Amino acid sequence: MTLQARLVVERPRFRLDLGLAVDAGEVVALLGPNGAGKTTALRALAGLVALTGGHIDLDGTPLHTLPTEDRPIGMVFQDYLLFPHLSALDNVAFGPRCHGASKSDARATAASWLRRVGLAEHSGSKPRRLSGGQAQRVALARALAAGPRLLLLDEPLAALDAHTRLQVRSELRRHLAEFDGATVLVTHDPLEAMVLADRLVVIESGTVVQQGTPAEVARRPRTDYVARLVGLNLHRGTADGRKVTVGDVLFNVAEDLRGPVFLAFSPAAVALYRSRPDGTPRNLWEATIEGIERHGDNVRIHLDGSIAVAADVTPAAVADLDLTPGQRIWAAVKATETHAYPA
Structure with missing residues (x-):
């Protein structure tokens, strides 16, 4: 690993x-709610x-004993922090x-770096004359121009509008x-x-609660925060073969645990029903509609009852079922x- 660190x-x-290991050429994203410790x-x-x-070891060399200016690190801040009195060229230099x-x-x-990020024609421009996307690219070029072995990006796209963010991402x-660091x-x-990331490290309250590839984390969230992040309902239950009990609800599942x-x-x-559907009672429960809100092209229904879940249905389904807050629903x-x- 290029970076081996334990940050206390x-x-x-x-x-x-936080224990953190990052290999050469690898991008690791730190995720977590506000106050989790990511920026720290x-x-x-x-x-x-x-x-x-x-400790912080980079390529086998302890960094934690070195002053900031001697660390082979490039950093892109959320607000870029370009020097306002310098041109784009001199910022990168x-x-x-x-x-x-x-x-x-x-x-x-x-x-050379301004050419690589597509800003050669803006080399003489001061930051105030750059668009948000151009300023972000200058900040990235400045971070990479010194040949760092570790690149740190703090919300690098947060200051951009949605259209620009798509292109710059x-x-x-x-x-x-x-980048080989x-x-x-x-x-x-x-x-x-x-x-952007090869691996995700999720932090809550200053400690790691989950890590893995984006696909692994998205498939198997282990906290409510991660479940919300990837758009899943998540509950703890007790498994007995292919049956899982969550509260008063019995679920059939594919896994044998x-x-x-x-x-x-x-x-x-x-799926939502105004009356109890015929058939098996498994994976079925009665709930109360706590709230209704627009969610993209669909409508998100927040349900409370034996278990609390979110359900996404079409606007047509809302009209057909005549869904309203406070209504009992299956x-x-x-x-x-x-x-x-496994939990």
């Missing part, structure tokens, strides 16, 4: 204790926050200059694929994490769309 940062009412971890790696304990390059060599390196993915990305956007399990299913897999989910895995 203690504050009066918060403790971060990133700033600790950069040397902007002092460690209470632990700043890193090489700090590492001892002559002015001419630093500018040549900067010009694609460009950023390409540049990260070409380790990359740590902090984001609140699950799509950004899924598209025993003991404590997680049960997950999509809101789109939940909910069911197919066994083939209900998945259980």
